[in-house]
Amino acid sequence: MTKRQMWTVMLIGAGLLLASCASETGNVVEVDLTAEVVDWTVVEGEVVEVWGYNGLYPGPLIEAVVGDTIRVNLKNELPEGTTIHWHGLEVPNEQDGVPGITQPLVEPGQTWTYEFTVDKPGTTMYHTHANTVKQLGRGLVGPLVVRDKAPRNASKYDSEFTLVLHEIDGLYTINGHSFPATLAEDDSLLTINEGETILARFINAGQQHHPMHLHGHQFKVVALDGNPVADPYSVNTIDIAPGQTVDLEIVGDNPGTWTFHCHILPHVTNRGVYPGGMLTVLDYADHTSFFEGAPAPAQPQGAAPATVPPAAPDTTTAAVPDLDVPADAARPVDGVVEVASTEFAFDPAPIAVAPGEEVTIRLTNDGVVEHNIEIGGLGVFVVAQPGETTEVTFTAPEESGVFEYVCNIAGHREAGMVGTLYVAPG
Numbered sequence: 001m002t003k004r005q006m007w008t009v010m011l012i013g014a015g016l017l018l019a020s021c022a023s024e025t026g027n028v029v030e031v032d033l034t035a036e037v038v039d040w041t042v043v044e045g046e047v048v049e050v051w052g053y054n055g056l057y058p059g060p061l062i063e064a065v066v067g068d069t070i071r072v073n074l075k076n077e078l079p080e081g082t083t084i085h086w087h088g089l090e091v092p093n094e095q096d097g098v099p100g101i102t103q104p105l106v107e108p109g110q111t112w113t114y115e116f117t118v119d120k121p122g123t124t125m126y127h128t129h130a131n132t133v134k135q136l137g138r139g140l141v142g143p144l145v146v147r148d149k150a151p152r153n154a155s156k157y158d159s160e161f162t163l164v165l166h167e168i169d170g171l172y173t174i175n176g177h178s179f180p181a182t183l184a185e186d187d188s189l190l191t192i193n194e195g196e197t198i199l200a201r202f203i204n205a206g207q208q209h210h211p212m213h214l215h216g217h218q219f220k221v222v223a224l225d226g227n228p229v230a231d232p233y234s235v236n237t238i239d240i241a242p243g244q245t246v247d248l249e250i251v252g253d254n255p256g257t258w259t260f261h262c263h264i265l266p267h268v269t270n271r272g273v274y275p276g277g278m279l280t281v282l283d284y285a286d287h288t289s290f291f292e293g294a295p296a297p298a299q300p301q302g303a304a305p306a307t308v309p310p311a312a313p314d315t316t317t318a319a320v321p322d323l324d325v326p327a328d329a330a331r332p333v334d335g336v337v338e339v340a341s342t343e344f345a346f347d348p349a350p351i352a353v354a355p356g357e358e359v360t361i362r363l364t365n366d367g368v369v370e371h372n373i374e375i376g377g378l379g380v381f382v383v384a385q386p387g388e389t390t391e392v393t394f395t396a397p398e399e400s401g402v403f404e405y406v407c408n409i410a411g412h413r414e415a416g417m418v419g420t421l422y423v424a425p426g
Contacts, residue, residue, distance in 0.1 A: 024066075024067030024117070024149075025065065025066075025067035025068050025149065027064075027065075027067075027068045027069070028068070028069045028070075028071055029062065029063070029064045029068050029069070029070045029071070030071045030072075030073070031060070031062055031070070031071070031072050031073070032054075032072075032073045032075070033053045033054060033059065033060075033072055033073070033074050033075070033084070033142075034053065034054055034055075034074075034075045034076075034077055035051065035052075035053055035074065035075070035076050035077060035078050035082050035128070035140060036051070036052065036053075036054075036055065036077040036078065037049060037050075037051055037077075037078065037079070038050050038051070038052045038055050038056075038057065040052070040057045040139075040176065041181075042168070042171050042173055042176065042177055042178050042181065043171070043177060043178040043179070043180070043181045043270060043276065044181065046171060046178070046270065048168055048169045048171070049138070050138055050139040050168060050176075051078060051128075051135055051138040051139055051140045052139055052140065053140065053142050056142075056176070057139040057168075057176040058139065058141050058142045058143065058164040058166065058175065058176055058205065059126070059140075059141065059142025059143075060142055061142065061143045061144070061145065061162060062126065062142065062143070062144040062145070063144075063145050063146075063147070064118050064144075064145075064146050064147070065118075065121075065146065065147045065148065065149050066118060066119060066120060066121055066146060066147070066148060066149040067117065067118070067119070067149050068117070068118055068146075069115060069116070069117045070114075070115070070116060070117075070118060071113065071114070071115045072084065072113065072114045072115075072126075073111060073112075073113050074106060074111060074112045074113070074114065075110075075111050076106045076107065076108055076109065076110055076111070076112075077108070077109075078108060078135075079108060080108065080130075080131060081099065081105030081106060081107045081108070081130055081131075082105070082106055082128050082130045082131075082135060082140070083097040083098065083099050083103060083105065083106055083112070083128060083129050083130045084097045084114060084126050084127070084128065084129070085097035085098060085126065085127055085128070085129035086114070086116070086124070086126055086144070087124055087125045087126065087127055087243065088122065088123075088124035088125065088225055088226050088245065089116070089118065089124050089144070089146075090119070090120075091116040092116055095114050095115070095116045096129075097114065097129050098129050099129065099130050105130055118146045120146065120226075121146045121147050121148050121226075122145075122146055122223060122225075122226025122227065122245075123143070123145055123162070123201040123203065123223065123226050123245040123246075123247055124143075124144045124145070124146070124226050124245060125141055125142065125143050125144055125164070125203050125205060125245065126141070126142050126144050127140060127141035127142070127205060128140040128141070133368060133369065133386055134385070134386070136205070137168070137207070137370065137385060138168065139166060139168055139176070141164065141166070141205040142164075143162045143164055143201070143203055145162065145201065146226075155199070156197075157197055157198055157199040157249075158192070158193070158196035158197055158198055159191065159192070159196070159198045159199075160198065160199045160200075160201065161188075161190050161198065161199070161200050161201065162175075162201045162203070163175060163188055163200060163201065163202050163203070163280075164176070164203045164205050165202065165203065165204045165205065165206055165210050165212075165240065165262075165278060166205045166206040167206045167207065167208055167370070169383055169385070170271055170370075170372055170381065170382070170383030171270060171271070171277065172262065172267045172268070172269075172276075172277035172278045173277075173278070174187075174188040174278055174279075174280055175187050175188045178270050178276050178277050178278075179261075179268070179270075179275055179276050179277060179278075179279035179280065180275075180276075182279065182280040183280065183281065188280040189280060189281060189283060190250075190260065190280065190281065190282045190283065191282075191283050191284075191285050192250065192252040192282060192283070192284055192285065193252055193284065193285050193286045194252045194253070194255050194284060194286055194287070195252055195253075196251075196252045197249060197250070197251050197252070198249075198250050198252070199222075199247060199248070199249055199250075200219075200247070200248045200250060201245065201246075201247050201248075202240055202245065202246045202247075202248065203245045204240040204241060204242055204243065204244050204245070205243075206242060207242050207369065207370065208242065208264075208267075208409055209239055209240070209241055209242070209264070210239070210240050210262045210264065210267065210278060211237050211238065211239040211240070211262060211263045211264065212237065212238055212240060212260065212261070212262055212263070212278075213236060213237040213260070213261060213262075213263045214236055214237075214250070214258060214259075214260045214282060215236075215258040215259045215260070216254045216256060216258040216282075217236065217250060217251075217253070217254055217258065217282070218234040218235065218236050219234065219235065219236065219238075219248040219249060219250045220232045220233065220234050220248065220249040220250075220251075221233055221234075221235065221238060221246060221247070221248060221249075222247050222248070222249045223245075223246070223247035224244070224245070224246055224247075225244060225245055226245055232249070237263060250282065252284065255284045255286070255287035256284060256287060257281050257282070257283045257284070257287075258281060258282045258283075259279065259280075259281055260279070260280050260281060260282050261277075261278060261279040261280070262277065262278035262279070266374065266408040271381045272374055272379055272380070272381040273379070323400055323401075323402065323422055323423075323424040325350075325352045325422045325424050326350045326352075326422075328348065328350060329348070329350035329351060329352035329422060330348040330350070330351050330352070331351075331352050331353065331426060332353060332357070332359050332360075335357075335358060335359060335360055336359075336360045336361075336362055336391075337351050337353075337359060337360070337361050337362065338362050338364070339351070339361055339362065339363050339364070339373065339419075340363075340364045340365075340366050341363060341364070341365050341366065341367055341371040341373075341384065341407065341417065342366050342367045343367045343368065343369065343415075344407075344412055344415035344416045344417045345416050345417060346373075346405075346407075346417060346418075346419045348419070349418075349419040349420065350419060350420050350422065351405075351419065351420070351421045351422065352421075352422040352423075352424060352426070353396045353421065353422070353423055354396065354423070354424070354425055354426050355396055355397060355398050355399060355400055355423055355424070355425065356395065356396060356397075356398050357395070357396045358393065358394075358395050358396075359393065359394060359395075359396060360391050360392070360393045361373060361380070361382060361391060361392055361393075361394075362389060362390075362391040363382050363383075363384045363389065363390055363391065363392075364384065364388075364389040365384035365385060365386055365387065365388050365389070366387075367386055368386050369386060369409075370383065370384070370385055370386070370409065371383070371384055371407050371409065371412065371417065372384070372407050372408060372409065373392075373405050373406075373407065374405065374406055374407075374408045375394075375403050375404075375405045375421060376403065376404055376405075376406075377403060378394060378397070378403060379394075380392055380394045380405075396423050397423055399423070400423050400424050400425070401423045402420060402421070402422055402423070403420070403421040403422075403423070404418060404419070404420060404421075405418070405419045405420070405421050406418045406419075
């Protein structure tokens with residue numbers, strides 16, 4: 001039997017199976033998804049190339065109730081083949097979306113239809129399962145929520161919010177945006193009134209852990225990976241692993257405007273500049289805070305007006321007149337230092353530059369996952385996807401000193417991605 005004949009038999013079998021498993025509700029949720037390349041503004045001044053569905057990053061929310069049939073018509077306008085996987089859903093095997101295992105690739109210009117009935121509620125997602133390092137890394141993902149059967153689309157919560165966590169080109173995003181763009185009311189801003197109870201559905205579609213922390217509240221973890229938690233528990237921080245979904249119940253019992261953010265500090269920056277990244281707020285609509293223009297909090301009686309304290313000394317470097325620079329330290333050639341990254345090391349690890357010298361670090365990622373270079377104290381940051389070469393230019397300090405540079409992705413520094421930058425006369 002040829003491959004074409006095999007796929008024909010599988011598709012006929014899939015159609016017979018679907019016909020015999022009619023939707024319990026009789027309702028069909030039909031969605032057209034076009035996978036395409038999009039220029040996307042993550043935050044003001046940061047336009048990146050994403051691979052999205054229907055021009056969106058992340059893709060559109062698909063909603064259904066238990067017993068519905070979901071029918072998704074995929075059109076591929078990407079420059080390479082793709083598929084859709086239904087992450088967390090117990091679909092028939094031939095609908096799983098894994099190329100070479102359950103279906104062929106959907107090549108550029110081709111279409112493919114997925115169809116299955118959902119049999120339990122929960123927070124899930126859909127994403128590419130083709131060349132996933134690149135395609136999922138570029139944002140080819142979307143949320144999918146299945147609700148209890150009756151009444152249709154009813155919720156026991158006053159409001160619900162779906163928040164997709166992801167990383168792209170060194171930027172950390174919630175629903176495709178980094179702070180302060182996350183504060184748009186139609187984006188990632190969580191709103192509540194005193195006495196209300198809301199549900200926040202978090203989906204980690206990225207490749208890094210994100211411990212999400214809410215100020216001023218304890219939230220209740222009510223579901224993990226779309227499955228109800230038998231004994232819901234209250235915390236104020238929960239580490240959301242790659243591929244995991246978490247449902248959090250929040251009670252409006254402490255009016256104000258409260259920060260909700262990832263607690264890995266580089267993840268709440270935009271290329272090293274704080275605040276940014278995975279940061280949004282829980283905002284009480286019936287309360288006016290400083291965030292919304294209320295007067296600044298009163299000074300303590302008799303206290304002098306608040307002043308900005310003097311800057312703390314920079315502990316990332318120290319002025320050292322005579323540094324012992326390693327003999328194998330790489331120095332710029334025509335102003336450029338070439339650095340290669342793999343899992344998990346930099347080559348070369350030591351770099352030496354002259355005080356006041358303008359230097360370009362050219363980072364080539366020879367690995368299979370995203371890597372970056374961050375130089376603490378200098379505001380230097382550059383990121384490279386697998387197979388990509390990127391660069392950043394900066395001016396070295398006028399004083400001699402020693403700086404550490406690292407890959408700030410969770411676990412990469414600990415695995416060995418750390419180097420030293422020496423600022424010393426050549």
